[in-house]
Amino acid sequence: MSSATDAPPAATRYIDALVGGMADALEEDDSVILIGIDVGAGGGIFTATKGLHERFGDERVLDTPISEMAFAGAAVGAAMTGLRPIVEIMFMDFVSVCMDPILNQAAKLRYMTAGALEIPVVFRTQTGAGKSAGAQHSQSLEAWFAHVPGLKVVMPATVTDAHDLLLASVRDPNPVVFIENRRLYGMRGELGVDALPLGRARVARSGEDVTVVTWGQSLRECLAAAEEGPASLEVVDLRSLVPLDMETVLESVRRTGRLLVVHEAVQDFGAGAEIAAHVAAELFDELRTPVRRLGTPAVPMPFSPELERSLLPGSKAIASAAHSLQMEG
Amino acid sequence: MTTKSPSHEGPDAAAIPARELFSTMALIRAFETSVAQLYKDGEIPGFVHTSLGQEAVAAGVCTALGPDDYLATTHRGHGHCLAKGVDVDGMMAELFARAEGICGGKGGSMHVADPSRGVLGANAIVGASLPLAVGAALSSKLRGQGRVAVAFFGEGAVNQGAFHESVNLAAIWDLPVLLVCENNIYAEFSDSRRMTRVPSVVERSAGHGVDGRAVDGNDVEAVYAAAREAAERCRAGEGPLLIEAETYRWHGHYEGDAQRYKPEEESAAWRDQDPLAVHARRLVERGEATREELDAIEASQRERVDASIARARSLAPPEPEEAFAHVFGD
Numbered sequence: 001m002s003s004a005t006d007a008p009p010a011a012t013r014y015i016d017a018l019v020g021g022m023a024d025a026l027e028e029d030d031s032v033i034l035i036g037i038d039v040g041a042g043g044g045i046f047t048a049t050k051g052l053h054e055r056f057g058d059e060r061v062l063d064t065p066i067s068e069m070a071f072a073g074a075a076v077g078a079a080m081t082g083l084r085p086i087v088e089i090m091f092m093d094f095v096s097v098c099m100d101p102i103l104n105q106a107a108k109l110r111y112m113t114a115g116a117l118e119i120p121v122v123f124r125t126q127t128g129a130g131k132s133a134g135a136q137h138s139q140s141l142e143a144w145f146a147h148v149p150g151l152k153v154v155m156p157a158t159v160t161d162a163h164d165l166l167l168a169s170v171r172d173p174n175p176v177v178f179i180e181n182r183r184l185y186g187m188r189g190e191l192g193v194d195a196l197p198l199g200r201a202r203v204a205r206s207g208e209d210v211t212v213v214t215w216g217q218s219l220r221e222c223l224a225a226a227e228e229g230p231a232s233l234e235v236v237d238l239r240s241l242v243p244l245d246m247e248t249v250l251e252s253v254r255r256t257g258r259l260l261v262v263h264e265a266v267q268d269f270g271a272g273a274e275i276a277a278h279v280a281a282e283l284f285d286e287l288r289t290p291v292r293r294l295g296t297p298a299v300p301m302p303f304s305p306e307l308e309r310s311l312l313p314g315s316k317a318i319a320s321a322a323h324s325l326q327m328e329g
Numbered sequence: 330m331t332t333k334s335p336s337h338e339g340p341d342a343a344a345i346p347a348r349e350l351f352s353t354m355a356l357i358r359a360f361e362t363s364v365a366q367l368y369k370d371g372e373i374p375g376f377v378h379t380s381l382g383q384e385a386v387a388a389g390v391c392t393a394l395g396p397d398d399y400l401a402t403t404h405r406g407h408g409h410c411l412a413k414g415v416d417v418d419g420m421m422a423e424l425f426a427r428a429e430g431i432c433g434g435k436g437g438s439m440h441v442a443d444p445s446r447g448v449l450g451a452n453a454i455v456g457a458s459l460p461l462a463v464g465a466a467l468s469s470k471l472r473g474q475g476r477v478a479v480a481f482f483g484e485g486a487v488n489q490g491a492f493h494e495s496v497n498l499a500a501i502w503d504l505p506v507l508l509v510c511e512n513n514i515y516a517e518f519s520d521s522r523r524m525t526r527v528p529s530v531v532e533r534s535a536g537h538g539v540d541g542r543a544v545d546g547n548d549v550e551a552v553y554a555a556a557r558e559a560a561e562r563c564r565a566g567e568g569p570l571l572i573e574a575e576t577y578r579w580h581g582h583y584e585g586d587a588q589r590y591k592p593e594e595e596s597a598a599w600r601d602q603d604p605l606a607v608h609a610r611r612l613v614e615r616g617e618a619t620r621e622e623l624d625a626i627e628a629s630q631r632e633r634v635d636a637s638i639a640r641a642r643s644l645a646p647p648e649p650e651e652a653f654a655h656v657f658g659d
Binding site for chain 1: 440659
């Protein structure tokens with residue numbers, strides 16, 4: 001188990017950065033608890049909670065029955081009475097059976113009570129198509145939550161952010177939906193690189209021709225596309241959809257005059273449309289070409305690896321879309 | 330219930346705050362009667378669900394709790410909030426959607442909350458009070474606070490997954506949760522006895538290994554005694570426990586519901602079991618109060634509610650910018 005406060009290994013895996021973020025949160029504040037299916041002695045099905053039960057015990061790391069409605073709702077009740085729960089929803093698709101605690105309770109109770117109740121809860125979950133997990137274990141549903149006022153939506157794409165944004169989410173006084181991508185779990189990187197607060201986007205790579213805005217695992221594809229050329233891409237990692245740092249996006253698009261938004265989630269009605277609308281509204285006269293989006297086509301994710309690969313926006317499709325934008329004007 | 334200590338052998342007249350129970354029921358009766366009329370007159374916006382006829386459950390349970398005990402309730406929660414000590418003026422102003430309402434005019438009838446009284450809120454989602462109370466009880470247990478968390482819900486909520494998941498979770502974690510089902514027979518417009526093969530909520534909780542007791546929900550002393558014993562047992566680590574209070578909803582699911590689905594003779598029979606009248610008769614018979622004294626208590630509660638109405642009418646709505654406050658905390 002790694003932790004930012006211990007000496008980190010030279011290259012930390014994303015999943016170990018998550019474990020470290022949770023360990024630091026549990027260590028620094030004894031009101032932090034971890035709740036979820038198999039998060040205890042089992043260490044989580046992806047090892048995201050490995051060693052935490054051993055280190056913090058039964059009262060801080062609680063295994064639950066397969067009852068997302070009850071334990072997500074109980075986490076909200078615990079958050080309004082002084083605890084700071086981290087709830088693991090094993091796959092993002094499973095939020096479908098516990099939307100009430102997230103959508104109607106956590107997101108709204110501060111507002112409906114004019115601030116009398118505070119709900120510091122983190123709903124940790126993971127998504128990630130590309131592993132033949134099928135249509136019920138592959139969905140990226142971040143736009144659902146970004147559409148609900150009162151929820152922060154955080155999507156770490158780097159090892160540093162896996163640790164830092166998780167810790168920041170636990171410290172945040174608001175409910176946070178924290179979305180990991182399981183294809184990033186084995187990715188190695190450094191902790192403590194270019195640390196930024198929650199709510200700020202990061203320019204992951206500077207470029208001149210096209211601004212590419214992305215988040216989550218698509219960041220890797222966009223950075224790979226930037227290597228492929230020929231267009232010079234400025235890649236912006238949003239890091240969180242709520243808060244949405246449009247300032248960093250607009251500043252970049254003002255320079256490049258072109259915007260491509262890339263996400264793994266279904267393109268239709270996705271968060272990319274929100275970014276595109278903002279940019280079109282703010283920078284209409286400065287855009288050299290229409291804004292373009294690249295997401296997964298609007299079909300349920302198929303099981304077949306070949307079909308799945310054909311749908312997900314990869315580096316070649318991104319490079320090609322960016323190049324065609326550059327050619328358009 | 331399985332264990333009893335000698336001091337918990339049912340209602341002990343000497344220990345029961347009988348006049349306080351009457352006074353609390355009278356407050357709820359006055360509040361709900363006025364609110365129903367104000368809604369009809371168009372003075373209160375939104376949806377209103379009154380608890381007329383169910384006053385004994387709210388008064389009996391909440392009087393048995395301490396000020397720090399938690400409570401999560403339902404869309405029909407006015408009585409529970411009042412009985413737990415939420416300010417009458419603040420509540421009435423909230424129903425009038427005034428800036429000085431207990432929730433700044435942003436919650437309304439279905440979302441009255443006051444954490445300073447342990448009230449985690451009325452809630453407009455059927456069954457939602459259950460997991461929230463389980464979480465509050467988890468806080469109490471992990472922080473060693475000795476607080477009990479009460480979830481009020483109707484028998485309609487017992488057909489929600491949230492009920493079964495929450496009762497099971499509270500059971501495996503041995504949480505100090507007192508589950509109070511107000512069985513008022515109707516789940517919205519439908520007769521609940523036709524919506525399950527097991528109409529007894531006590532039986533259904535027993536299936537999760539949770540002890541329950543059915544009480545006459547129109548007998549405030551019976552409710553109080555059951556709640557006091559259950560709360561003490563929860564504090565002693567014997568939770569969760571369930572009380573099924575059998576009662577009747579005089580008005581519709583919401584104000585304005587014509588109640589075509591209820592047989593008249595049934596409604597009339599339950600009106601004869603008016604919880605205030607039942608308790609008043611008993612107080613007079615036992616020589617603990619005269620009819621005149623009880624009339625004076627009722628009149629005084631009506632005056633208190635009337636004053637809250639006059640005050641609410643005089644108050645301003647929230648400023649437009651208030652719509653943008655409290656979405657997020659800093």
